[in-house]
Amino acid sequence: MITAAHGHDGDASHEHGHIPAARMVRVRVLRQDVAGGESYWERFEVPYEPNMNVISVLQKIAALARSRDGRRVAPVAWDCSCLEEVCGSCTMLINGRTRMACSALVDRLVEEDGEEIELRPMSKFPVVRDLVVDRRRLFRSLERVKAWVPVDGSYDHGPGPRISPEEQEDAYPLAECISCGCCLEACPQFTKLEAVRREDESEADFEKRRRAAFDSGFVGAHAISQAMLFNGHPTGKMIADERLQALTAPGGIQMCGNAQNCVAVCPKRIPLTRSIARAGRAATVWAIRKLFDR
Amino acid sequence: MSDSSASFLERHQFLIYRLFSLAGLVPVGAFLVVHLLTNASVLAGAGTFQSRVDMIHSLGPLLVPIEWAFIFLPMLFHAAVGFVIIANGLPNVGSYPYVGNVRYTMQRATGMIAFAFIIWHIVQLHWMGKPLGGGQFDPHRAASSAAAALQHPLVAILYAVGVLSTVFHFANGLWTLGITWGLWTSPAAMRRANAVSVVVGLALAGAGLGSLAGMLTLDRDKAQAEEERMEKRKLQFEPAAVGSPEPAAHTGV
Numbered sequence: 001m002i003t004a005a006h007g008h009d010g011d012a013s014h015e016h017g018h019i020p021a022a023r024m025v026r027v028r029v030l031r032q033d034v035a036g037g038e039s040y041w042e043r044f045e046v047p048y049e050p051n052m053n054v055i056s057v058l059q060k061i062a063a064l065a066r067s068r069d070g071r072r073v074a075p076v077a078w079d080c081s082c083l084e085e086v087c088g089s090c091t092m093l094i095n096g097r098t099r100m101a102c103s104a105l106v107d108r109l110v111e112e113d114g115e116e117i118e119l120r121p122m123s124k125f126p127v128v129r130d131l132v133v134d135r136r137r138l139f140r141s142l143e144r145v146k147a148w149v150p151v152d153g154s155y156d157h158g159p160g161p162r163i164s165p166e167e168q169e170d171a172y173p174l175a176e177c178i179s180c181g182c183c184l185e186a187c188p189q190f191t192k193l194e195a196v197r198r199e200d201e202s203e204a205d206f207e208k209r210r211r212a213a214f215d216s217g218f219v220g221a222h223a224i225s226q227a228m229l230f231n232g233h234p235t236g237k238m239i240a241d242e243r244l245q246a247l248t249a250p251g252g253i254q255m256c257g258n259a260q261n262c263v264a265v266c267p268k269r270i271p272l273t274r275s276i277a278r279a280g281r282a283a284t285v286w287a288i289r290k291l292f293d294r
Numbered sequence: 295m296s297d298s299s300a301s302f303l304e305r306h307q308f309l310i311y312r313l314f315s316l317a318g319l320v321p322v323g324a325f326l327v328v329h330l331l332t333n334a335s336v337l338a339g340a341g342t343f344q345s346r347v348d349m350i351h352s353l354g355p356l357l358v359p360i361e362w363a364f365i366f367l368p369m370l371f372h373a374a375v376g377f378v379i380i381a382n383g384l385p386n387v388g389s390y391p392y393v394g395n396v397r398y399t400m401q402r403a404t405g406m407i408a409f410a411f412i413i414w415h416i417v418q419l420h421w422m423g424k425p426l427g428g429g430q431f432d433p434h435r436a437a438s439s440a441a442a443a444l445q446h447p448l449v450a451i452l453y454a455v456g457v458l459s460t461v462f463h464f465a466n467g468l469w470t471l472g473i474t475w476g477l478w479t480s481p482a483a484m485r486r487a488n489a490v491s492v493v494v495g496l497a498l499a500g501a502g503l504g505s506l507a508g509m510l511t512l513d514r515d516k517a518q519a520e521e522e523r524m525e526k527r528k529l530q531f532e533p534a535a536v537g538s539p540e541p542a543a544h545t546g547v
């Protein structure tokens with residue numbers, strides 16, 4: 001589709017027999033210099049190239065370090081690593097929607113939303129600088145639900161149990177989570193928690209307070225899904241109850257409002273609502289069991 | 295004080311949210327279904343409606359405590375938790391206009407409309423005098439008194455909006471309840487459950503709007519005559535008053 005559009009452009013310039021003026025990509029970035037600081041818009045313009053994505057646009061902006069009106073400005077900061085939608089670090093709001101910058105193609109964005117591309121940092125996490133956000137809460141959620149297989153120990157546990165192909169097929173999609181946080185960003189039930197260090201507070205106290213805030217906030221779709229992944233794993237199952245305990249603790253699965261945005265925005269198309277419903281079922285059974293086992 | 299009460303709510307968050315979800319189905323939702331079907335019986339005539347009302351009122355002095363225990367208190371609980379949920383959410387249909395998200399937002403909007411409507415509905419039929427065509431509901435003149443209270447066009451429109459909001463809230467809530475409790479987990483099962491919820495919603499919307507239309511088109515003089523006839527008969531056979539005209543019709547309600 002993109003190559004076709006490009007080819008068409010080329011044909012057109014041949015027909016008219018003149019070189020078209022260099023096409024520019026226009027970008028509007030919501031910037032912020034420091035954590036907790038004021039945010040402001042800055043506009044940029046970089047020469048268009050075929051098959052550009054938002055990261056390559058940002059790279060050009062960094063190289064240019066000039067705003068559209070020609071002022072020298074500090075380059076825009078952003079996060080990225082893999083450039084192939086597997087590391088999960090480049091999440092941002094592109095034209096108002098959460099998605100991975102490395103797989104957001106300029107041609108498509110222009111086609112769908114018009115000439116100027118709008119970039120904003122994620123709104124559910126504290127901004128560190130420009131498009132870089134602090135996603136510690138996302139990883140804390142994974143800790144809360146113990147999203148791992150407990151195999152630590154000082155002796156050899158022997159080979160793990162076999163996993164049937166059916167189980168593998170069921171689990172694999174969940175294992176594809178890249179911790180990008182898109183599901184959290186789009187979730188109307190997941191709201192921003194930004195702790196600010198008080199002047200009279202020690203670093204340790206501040207950390208404790210932030211942790212406490214994280215631990216009563218909504219865990220989020222990604223963590224619920226990971227909990228289901230590891231509760232379905234034959235070795236991971238060994239601490240299934242601990243995960244259910246976490247999922248029914250304050251900020252647990254009950255906070256989900258079934259808007260199902262998470263599943264709609266997940267770049268890995270993880271069946272999050274299936275995980276959420278399964279977690280709901282497991283929580284129902286677990287709560288009833290707990291009631292009678294007391 | 296407020297700190298410890300906040301932590302109480304937080305500690306029992308899962309239980310409270312699950313009870314909230316359950317209360318929406320039983321007793322509050324179940325009552326809605328019975329109520330709308332009872333009202334729709336007015337389409338079969340003032341007499342049928344009157345006999346259904348008589349059946350409910352045969353509870354006599356127990357009616358008020360039963361109403362409080364099984365309708366008002368659960369509803370107030372559902373509403374109170376609902377408002378907390380609404381206050382903590384951050385609707386974003388503008389950025390993510392997906393069907394599920396629209397429904398999420400509608401669920402909250404219709405919940406608030408339903409709450410306001412139900413309060414007004416009770417006040418209007420019980421205590422509100424003449425303004426805005428209010429009128430006291432008289433259990434012995436069930437159809438004619440209810441019809442009289444609904445005659446003002448504005449009242450009729452507000453009732454239609456209120457009833458449709460309430461029905462949407464219930465039908466959509468039915469679907470989300472199944473996800474919350476884990477009754478339907480796969481996307482295919484959710485789709486099937488959704489179809490059922492839509493059918494339930496449409497049927498209840500039909501019953502609700504049907505009742506309203508039935509009340510608005512009622513011949514009130516004829517209805518009142520019928521009601522008076524029934525009352526005389528009841529006074530004659532006092533002990534057997536309970537729905538004697540057509541007992542078979544009651545079983546479905």
Ligand code: SF4
Nearest residue numbers: 177178180181183266
């Ligand atoms: S579940 Fe999907 S959207 Fe959420 S963090 Fe994982 S990959 Fe990203």
Ligand code: SF4
Nearest residue numbers: 187256257259260262
């Ligand atoms: S389904 Fe639940 S977790 Fe997913 S977006 Fe909606 S409220 Fe958030």
Ligand code: FES
Nearest residue numbers: 081083087088102
């Ligand atoms: S850079 Fe790794 S996901 Fe975009």
